Amino acid sequence: MTDEHLQKAAQLLDENGLRKTRPRLEILCVLLEADSPLTGEQVFERVTAGSVDKATVYRTLLLLLKHDIVHNAYLRNRIRHFELAHHCKPDRCHPHFTCRDCGRTVCLYQAIVPDVQNLPAGFLVLHRQTRLEGICADCRVRHYS
C-alpha cells in the first residue's frame, strides 16, 4: 500500500463525497495495486490480514460500483470480478482476454475495439464490454517446446 495509492484512494472518495474510512482506503489500495480484475474473495485476501470483514468488502465494492469508481468484469465463471474504472472510458471498458490454458486474465488497455455496426433502430448504447478467450502468448510458446 504505497503512499501514492493512498493519496489516490482518498481523492477518489473525496470526489464522490464518500467518507474516508480505513476499510475503504484499504480496499481501494488493493484495487490500485491489482493488474487484473479481482473477486470479492481476492480483495478480502489482499487486504491487511483480518483488518476488514468480508461483508464490508462486498458492501464497499457495491458502493464503489454504484459511484462508477469500479466496474464489473464478466469473465468465464459465475463469480463477479471488480476493477477500478480509471482505465475505462465512460462508454466502454477495455477488453479482457482470458487464457483457456493457464486461466489468467489480461487487461488489454491498448487494444482498439471498433463500434458495433448495424444495431436495431432506436437502441441507445451507453456502455460496451468485450471479452476474449484464447491462448496467451506465454502458453503458445510453452506448447512449442
Next chain:
Amino acid sequence: MTDEHLQKAAQLLDENGLRKTRPRLEILCVLLEADSPLTGEQVFERVTAGSVDKATVYRTLLLLLKHDIVHNAYLRNRIRHFELAHHCKPDRCHPHFTCRDCGRTVCLYQAIVPDVQNLPAGFLVLHRQTRLEGICADCRVRHYS
C-alpha cells in the same frame, strides 16, 4: 414444445452421441423456444411442471455446454445465462444488449462486430463476446411521452 423443436433437439443429441432422454429433450425444447439467454432457474420453470429436477437441469446445461451445444452469456448480474449456440459462429457469439431501464436482454443477431485491433503479440483469440448496455427502443419511446 412443437414437433419441429423436438426433431431438432433429438438431432442435436444424436450428432453429439448423447442419449436422448426426456429431460434433455425437454430442456433443449425450452432453449429452442427462448428468444434470449435463460438462467438455470428459468429453464427449470419453463420445463413441463415438475417433470425435471433442478439438479438435472443444471447437469444437463453443463453437459450441453461441454459439447458446445449451448453457450454461456455474461449479462449484468452474477447469474449464468445459457442459450443455444446455433446463432453463434464458432469464434464469436452474437452481441447481447441489456436495457438499463426495463432490464430486458436482446440478442443482436444481425449486428456486425469488427475484430479487435492492436492485440499484444502472440495472443491467439479463439472466442469473442460483446455485451452492450443502454436504453432499448421501447424504453426510449416511453420516456418521450
Next chain:
DNA sequence: TACTTCTTGCAAATCATTTGCAAATAGATT
C-alpha cells in the same frame, strides 16, 4: 467536545449451483 449520521463487524440468511447416492432407464445385446 458533542452530536448525528453513516459505516462496520459479526452472525445468520439467502441464492445459485453442485454433489452423493440409490433407483430408473437408454441403448446395445441376446
Next chain:
DNA sequence: AATCTATTTGCAAATGATTTGCAAGAAGTA
C-alpha cells in the same frame, strides 16, 4: 421381447458466493 450394463435421474444435503439485520463504532460537522 427380455436381458444386460453403463448412464442418467431424482432427491436431499452440501457448497460457495454474496447479502442482510442489528448493535456497536467511527467520520464529519457544529
